[in-house]
Amino acid sequence: MGRPVTLFTGQWADLPLSELVKKVKAWGFDGLELACWGDHFEVDKALESDKYVRNKRDLLEQHGLNCWAISNHLVGQCVCDPIDSRHKSILSPEIWGDGDPEGVRQRAAQAIKNTAAAAKLFGVNVVNGFTGSSVWHKLYFFPPTSQDDIDAGYKDFAARWTPILDEFQKLGVRFALEVHPTEIAYDVITFGRALAAVNNHPAFGINFDPSHLIHQFVDPTVLIDTFPDRIFHAHIKDSRINLTGRNSILSSHLSFGDPNRGWDFVSPGHGDVKWDPIIRALNRVNYGGPLSIQWEDSGMDREFGAQESLALVRKIDFAPSNVIFDAAFEKK
Amino acid sequence: MGRPVTLFTGQWADLPLSELVKKVKAWGFDGLELACWGDHFEVDKALESDKYVRNKRDLLEQHGLNCWAISNHLVGQCVCDPIDSRHKSILSPEIWGDGDPEGVRQRAAQAIKNTAAAAKLFGVNVVNGFTGSSVWHKLYFFPPTSQDDIDAGYKDFAARWTPILDEFQKLGVRFALEVHPTEIAYDVITFGRALAAVNNHPAFGINFDPSHLIHQFVDPTVLIDTFPDRIFHAHIKDSRINLTGRNSILSSHLSFGDPNRGWDFVSPGHGDVKWDPIIRALNRVNYGGPLSIQWEDSGMDREFGAQESLALVRKIDFAPSNVIFDAAFEKK
């Protein structure tokens, strides 16, 4: 049995959902983690019309697929970020508006609240996403960056996200930050700092994804064990380190897929993530949600990869023991 | 024998130069790499008055110290950077002015030209420093960053620095970029890209410093061997990786000296830099300049460290061979 396995649709946004569900069903997935871009899950339409939500759900059910979470990384990113031209490409014209940074951030904040409302209508209580960060780009402390500068970044995060998280909580929905470079939290230490900044807000947790930790040399199981009740959702995604002496772990300003990069995403099982300890850690904290494959590998055919990944997850996911072995040695 | 050993004064700017020279002399250094901050080497004063320059030189000579390079990292940093409040703390009020970013960048560009002029007056033909970068903070490609975005950053660098480098060349002075995160070049690949951007400008080279490469997992000798005629100056500085599974190689937004950081600077010999291959590589490219100790270790007494480092450098620096051993086996 094991946990349900879903496919995150963000990397398939070029396909209409009606086409994607057929493939996903045929490959044997249990469900989808719908991305709030492409036509996969459109927040505005969901809030406008009951029928939109009903039709999405019907489409999934007709293919025997379930949905436990939706994701809105792109809008979340813009809540705290210093906004530049790249953000325009990930936002709808409505949210981008005139592109004035503070206006963009405020509209993005409203949009992420709307996502929670739409999630509730759709019957899903987890929204995965990003938060952005006003201090991520100050990761190297030159020019000299004081802890005051950094604290200001965490306060900015708290000021912008606490109202959002309050709204989530009111709706009975939780926000799962994908701990990830470029976000307010990207390792165990910074997630702890972010969580403290929002006073352990009950609606704030983690979309666990080891592929963003491995190239930072963070042990993914430590993130799980340190925040056992904050693992709201889990991605299956892998990355691989590829250091040659010439290139930097900071990626040398090379694009994903460039074989000269110091690390890159690869299909699960091809990288440096060790899955067995992660399953054990998820078992220890009683994570019962889906294992959602976010498939991204610039060197492999996407459809081959999705199927290969599903087979891997079916194989690696095991239930915890309910036997104590020492006891079996004792005489009855 | 061996190369001269100097101390970079940037980490001692709290001491007046007149006091520092006494210590440095007593410890046995051959000279100083003067920082253009504190009272160590003031560019404006040097340009204003022949006497200022003469006095500096006298002070050094009285203590038997030489000088092969001056350094102006702080001003250089501001030529290409997106300017924020942190830059104010590293600039003089004159250059900061009203803090309008483009104005700051242009005044910094002028200041770095002035540094070349002052260097010439002082009889030194290398200026070490930083360049800043308009794209450093885009090192992780999310929001999606295209190679067009990155190319724009290298073009901005070329546009701002080519006139500076032309001025250097006219004066017979060379600019040595300390290849370093936060700069236009931080590994072998990015230095290659920066060099191409300025059309292999003869005045543009490297202030080699392995401490910035090690925590990126770049092999320092590859930088030397790839750009054999661009090693204009060399720092002796060390850093150490300290990954615990909790922290990130990206430093977790923790200050230097925090024992939880994923890496930190340490006194030479205490870190992960391997010195022997570096000496061989410097020998191979016939680097004949000083080995300049940039001493920075938040966990060690500074004066203990400077002396320990000098002893290390004296020990590790050897001349190349002038014998071919096979020949010795042959019968005469």
Place this chain on the structure above:
Amino acid sequence: MGRPVTLFTGQWADLPLSELVKKVKAWGFDGLELACWGDHFEVDKALESDKYVRNKRDLLEQHGLNCWAISNHLVGQCVCDPIDSRHKSILSPEIWGDGDPEGVRQRAAQAIKNTAAAAKLFGVNVVNGFTGSSVWHKLYFFPPTSQDDIDAGYKDFAARWTPILDEFQKLGVRFALEVHPTEIAYDVITFGRALAAVNNHPAFGINFDPSHLIHQFVDPTVLIDTFPDRIFHAHIKDSRINLTGRNSILSSHLSFGDPNRGWDFVSPGHGDVKWDPIIRALNRVNYGGPLSIQWEDSGMDREFGAQESLALVRKIDFAPSNVIFDAAFEKK
């Protein structure tokens, strides 16, 4: 083809054998290694009644299962050990008696002889088990422990086990010690010492089990190659090292299954045992007995694990070559 694969029943003693055989058959095993506890194989009953033995054999045959060895670790442990309260829980009331250490040891010695007799009646010529040790607990040499102290332990072992082994030999049965911490032999060196102590007794050999060697950093193939004719039986069991800097390879007095332990048993394929070199070594010494899965993993569902392990063993077990490749290159 390949070797037969059995399941060791010791970790399933909470299930009656009649129930276990059904599961084991359904999963596809070739047979069982019966534990002499629970109702799986009761030595006393076997010696009392031909029918008991006949019925056991019938039960197995009805399910198409075979048996090549029985195991009596618990009684064997008590032959040499300093007896304390923990031993009471692993012995029958008859053997424990009044708990006087020497009396317990002598009754255990008789019981292990009886096990050989019962094995013979059951048609099996290998008994796996433990020996105990009077010096195991002196593994760290403080208070100062002389080689005389240790020699005394090996002599005690020889004095107690030589009569047992003689009885085994008379019956045509062999005793296979599971080389294991807490026993007279736990690595290559100590097995050599134990074997010498009993003058290379022909009835004394090894129940090979790599899971007890890996966390000692012993190479399992060296044990096989050093004692090629003493590999009487083989377990498939895995263990994994999990050192964090806080915990000790000596296990920190933490129970099996505690995620803070420095090592623990895991399902085969999830640990640090490398199976390919072990199969090659078993092939080199012509080991033709079963590969018996002793399944123990405190973090995995037992039935998932048994099936996963069987699939693994079927895949890893290959026959040696009968071709010399150089010859194929030569012209006919």
Place this chain on the structure above:
Amino acid sequence: MGRPVTLFTGQWADLPLSELVKKVKAWGFDGLELACWGDHFEVDKALESDKYVRNKRDLLEQHGLNCWAISNHLVGQCVCDPIDSRHKSILSPEIWGDGDPEGVRQRAAQAIKNTAAAAKLFGVNVVNGFTGSSVWHKLYFFPPTSQDDIDAGYKDFAARWTPILDEFQKLGVRFALEVHPTEIAYDVITFGRALAAVNNHPAFGINFDPSHLIHQFVDPTVLIDTFPDRIFHAHIKDSRINLTGRNSILSSHLSFGDPNRGWDFVSPGHGDVKWDPIIRALNRVNYGGPLSIQWEDSGMDREFGAQESLALVRKIDFAPSNVIFDAAFEKK
């Protein structure tokens, strides 16, 4: 689907081809890489009679098998080698003749030209093989070996092989050297030197085989990426390093299959070759030919191994991506 998978027949030359094809078909291979020894592909007969070639092709087609390359390592080896008694065993009596070294070399050169002609008749445009080398045995530079000595070896290679390669080119056939110790090229550096020696002859390329590189500590993907247009054919073969402190990576003059050797060939998946990076590299250079299993493992049953290997190759061979993931994040 992936690339076709073939079996190289050189290690099966003891079986008549008519028997081998049945096995190979039953196991599920797509084709054969025929060895020019045994009765598998006899160059002389092919040149003598159209019917011979026709019959071979028919035999393959009847079993649904294809052929993309033939191999003639043995004859090729003798073109440049200092000839000794070992060469007699790998040559036909006609080519060996009186065994005078120079005569042998010239007859071998003719024979390899004939192989190209036979390949063309058979409809195959790649011949895999060896070149031999007059300087391989001078790999350790004692007695003192000058670069002049070595240059002479590469010139000898060029002198002997340029006419052969010209003949290949005329016939539209290419020669794929298996980069391998004992040959003119055995790593990235020496293949570069050999290629330069024949002035980048278009008919000269590589039969890529990682098993010969791993024990030299050469990264197989670097060979592919350095010579992207020279990968004419690819073997799937594995080797494993087995260093104990006693033995040498130079193999201690021990035969293949001796467990004391410092390295040995093993069935694919059992050794130190990492397949995923190799598939990515072959994808990057658009290698579209077969993946040909050259199966050799002195410790495993040959038929078990061939099937296991085929299953492995089917699993590891994936197509490259045709999606750019960043783009999927952008709003439509």
Place this chain on the structure above:
Amino acid sequence: MGRPVTLFTGQWADLPLSELVKKVKAWGFDGLELACWGDHFEVDKALESDKYVRNKRDLLEQHGLNCWAISNHLVGQCVCDPIDSRHKSILSPEIWGDGDPEGVRQRAAQAIKNTAAAAKLFGVNVVNGFTGSSVWHKLYFFPPTSQDDIDAGYKDFAARWTPILDEFQKLGVRFALEVHPTEIAYDVITFGRALAAVNNHPAFGINFDPSHLIHQFVDPTVLIDTFPDRIFHAHIKDSRINLTGRNSILSSHLSFGDPNRGWDFVSPGHGDVKWDPIIRALNRVNYGGPLSIQWEDSGMDREFGAQESLALVRKIDFAPSNVIFDAAFEKK
């Protein structure tokens, strides 16, 4: 400057103190850590006669040597241990008495209290030593050992040592347990458990000695950082891991000095201890006591080693920084 360096006299107990002080002075040590065996520091005599204490102190002062701690490992060991014949050799006849275990333990408990009293008279406020343990020998959990069994061991420790520690506290002396296999605490986890068992008794701390941690794969700096206010004393001692595949990390019942052991003590600098991180950790917790060389290396001349070690300690011990480097970059 740096911390004082002392020599622990336990390994020199064959020499009268009057002879040892001469050597130690000549070598340049700052003082001694006196062992309570041989004639170095005799607790009974110290309590009997003021003159004994006075004479000892005079002897040291005449040679310019100081003393910051005395050590009584042997007696401490017997407070909790199951007593066997080996303990007789480390105890005086008075404490051994009739050898009845409980009587020995009680007399040892009294003797360790006396040691505190003698230390006070001698003007020293740290006593280093061992505690023994009633559960150390149950380190491998077979026969099945419950946490109840282990808890009983820690309770026994608390019951026996709390009165001792109370007495220490009353006298203003502290007990520093050398965290070490065979003791109630041997890694970070077990020291935490022991400390909890005595309710964080203020008189209970650590004699830090990395040589006992390295072969357990415990990171010595974690012990320091986890118990920053419990580092009462520090040993400089090294050990080296020497695993060959044949031997066990559990030492194979081989004596110290046997080259086949899996680990052994070696002169500082020759083993696997990394000193720089230890000095930094001691600096972080403001440890201001001596660095005491406990010299033990069965393969090196003792006097060569003592001198070599002293030179090492002088070199590796550095003071922490009092400068913040970022500040030096800021413009004045």
Place this chain on the structure above:
Amino acid sequence: MGRPVTLFTGQWADLPLSELVKKVKAWGFDGLELACWGDHFEVDKALESDKYVRNKRDLLEQHGLNCWAISNHLVGQCVCDPIDSRHKSILSPEIWGDGDPEGVRQRAAQAIKNTAAAAKLFGVNVVNGFTGSSVWHKLYFFPPTSQDDIDAGYKDFAARWTPILDEFQKLGVRFALEVHPTEIAYDVITFGRALAAVNNHPAFGINFDPSHLIHQFVDPTVLIDTFPDRIFHAHIKDSRINLTGRNSILSSHLSFGDPNRGWDFVSPGHGDVKWDPIIRALNRVNYGGPLSIQWEDSGMDREFGAQESLALVRKIDFAPSNVIFDAAFEKK
């Protein structure tokens, strides 16, 4: 104290001995290992004239230098080798003669006997050198090389060297083969085979030199411990592995000193040799001869290196212990 340290003069043959002794004395060496080439030690002259020998000895004594061994690698190499043009450059015209291989080999055999006679006259009882090998170049087994082929090589060695060794024994001189690629023995296994071939001839042993073992991944201490009574002489020489993925551990036919080689010789302390375990092993086998620095590093100034090496050897050479530490713990 420690062992005497000598300098092997082979790498300084371009200097007349009269000049070399002055330098060597000034640097602080205890003696020389004289090479039998250049004017350092000329066998023919020594046999011709007592005065020659007397003068050599006087020259050394005038500078306070001793000599424990002479070396004649070049002539020894030619005893078993297949002779080619390279051998001409290492032989005197008399021994080379007409260059006919068998003649060369026989004259070389005579010359090595003469070396023993000259050594005796000079008062030295060890001659270091090479043996050559008729099978070294067959180290990779293609074309297929049978163990018969290899056995023939060892028989050839025995046939040629047994008479030489008999002569040595008669003279009371021993031959120390430098175990080294290109020789009959180059690792532990092959030295065992060579020793067996000459029936454990008492005059045949090892000139231990770890620099030839490291790049073969042989553990130098295993060679010492396996042949404890055959260590006749010892070299201090280091080598370093430098594998980049492009180059081969077989050296890619690149000259010593080329930075692209997979390994190269370096000044002691700069390479991969671990000296502490070697000193311990030499102590274990009671090696009492000199530690002779054979200095060769193509990237370092020769005179800097000789001095640096001497300082290293003085520091690393320690005597074994004569104390048993456990005993010191016991009560008197």
